[in-house]
Amino acid sequence: xxxxxxxxxxxxxxxxxxxxxxxxxxxxxxxxxxxxxxxxxxxxxxxxxxxxxxxxxxxxxxxxxxxxxxxxxxxxxxxxxxxxxxxxxxxxxxxxxxxxxxxxxxxxxxxxxxxxxxxxxxxxxxxxxxxxxxxxxxxxxxxxx
Numbered sequence: 001x002x003x004x005x006x007x008x009x010x011x012x013x014x015x016x017x018x019x020x021x022x023x024x025x026x027x028x029x030x031x032x033x034x035x036x037x038x039x040x041x042x043x044x045x046x047x048x049x050x051x052x053x054x055x056x057x058x059x060x061x062x063x064x065x066x067x068x069x070x071x072x073x074x075x076x077x078x079x080x081x082x083x084x085x086x087x088x089x090x091x092x093x094x095x096x097x098x099x100x101x102x103x104x105x106x107x108x109x110x111x112x113x114x115x116x117x118x119x120x121x122x123x124x125x126x127x128x129x130x131x132x133x134x135x136x137x138x139x140x141x142x143x144x145x
Contacts, residue, residue, distance in 0.1 A: 057082040
């Protein structure tokens with residue numbers, strides 16, 4: 001039986017802080033590496049996270065051919081910017097085009113606001129367009145998850 005595993009390839013540190021994290025898929029068989037050239041079901045071979053100067057985390061995904069991949073099939077954005085709150089919880093996910101500009105998908109969603117309950121558990125998400133107005137959101141077409 002073959003499976004895909006995520007392997008951390010490297011951490012780049014600057015001033016004792018992680019600057020970039022890179023992981024990729026490697027096909028394995030019972031913990032033996034069979035093929036270092038594997039992709040997941042969305043044709044993504046590697047993920048890369050980079051911490052920007054403002055503290056946001058930029059996530060990018062790439063194919064085996066090192067071509068940018070959208071965050072999910074049929075989505076129009078290729079990068080996301082992750083914003084964490086003072087509690088280190090993910091607060092916002094911004095959808096970006098290949099050039100790093102905020103972009104609406106075909107349902108006019110440009111950002112997701114993640115909401116937690118009083119115990120810090122994920123509760124729901126709220127979807128907004130690039131003008132910060134409520135949007136229908138992502139399939140299954142609900143603005144609030």
